[in-house]
Amino acid sequence: MKNNIIILILIFLSSCNKSVNQYIKNSGNSQQRHGKWVEKYPVNDGEMVASGKYKNGEKTGVWKTFYNHQLYQKDKTINGVTKTKIFHPNGRIMEKGQSRLDVTENGRHWCYYGDWKYYDENGKLETIKKYDKGEKTDSVAIKR
Template identity: 55%
Template sequence: MQKISLISLIVLLLASCNTKMNQYIKDEKNVSKRHGKWKEEYSSDEGTLIAIGKYKNGEKVGIWKTTLNNKLFQKDKIKKNITKTKIYHQNGNLMQSGQSKMDVSKNERHWYYFGDWKFYNEKGNLQYIKKYEDGKKVDSISFEKH
């Protein structure tokens, strides 16, 4: 009897953990917004991009991972309006990393880079750093040997 109860409990827990993907919710103005776990697929000249992450009331939140032809291409960590991004070469080495910010007002959205963006060659060596303030490049430092 205990074995049947335990199995029933496990089945019930597993069934309740089943999260649906690509769901919409309605806001106070009855506008549909993405919410919950999402999988987005895009085609490019290089192949198929698949992004998996979560939306909360129409906004991306948490960790988003994007693959290109089944290899990690980009990883974003989104917290409030700040996104920390890492983009990878096809060999798995880091290609670039930096931060961006999304300012949302009643009439518009403004997305821009800020701080240091680091760029690496395919071997993983730092090539240069671009410094941004409010989306405008203000400085660039090169580490390449000439």
């Protein structure tokens, strides 16, 4: 029993030893972000901290952004599609929708697509905006 506890402690400690904010070199010998990352951004009255994973230079999986230690945004990226939720200070959803990465010869751009829903502080749906290739095509205000 004692040996099992020691083994579990060693496994736990070794799993905590992963590096953060690491680069790898791609085939063109340039560096790409890879693995777990923590990014910090100063803002006027505090700090935003985003954490998640990169795979070969692209964000992947779940990313969480905190504004002054409170969850502000949650993104889930799978196969180039990102589902986003942005939260009011009270923790309720403020907006949610999807975007995808558009890579052209002119560069890289994240484009909104589909329905983006916007909510008030009480969680009531206020507006639905429809996007196609990053362009707003329609906007529907919800009557109460």
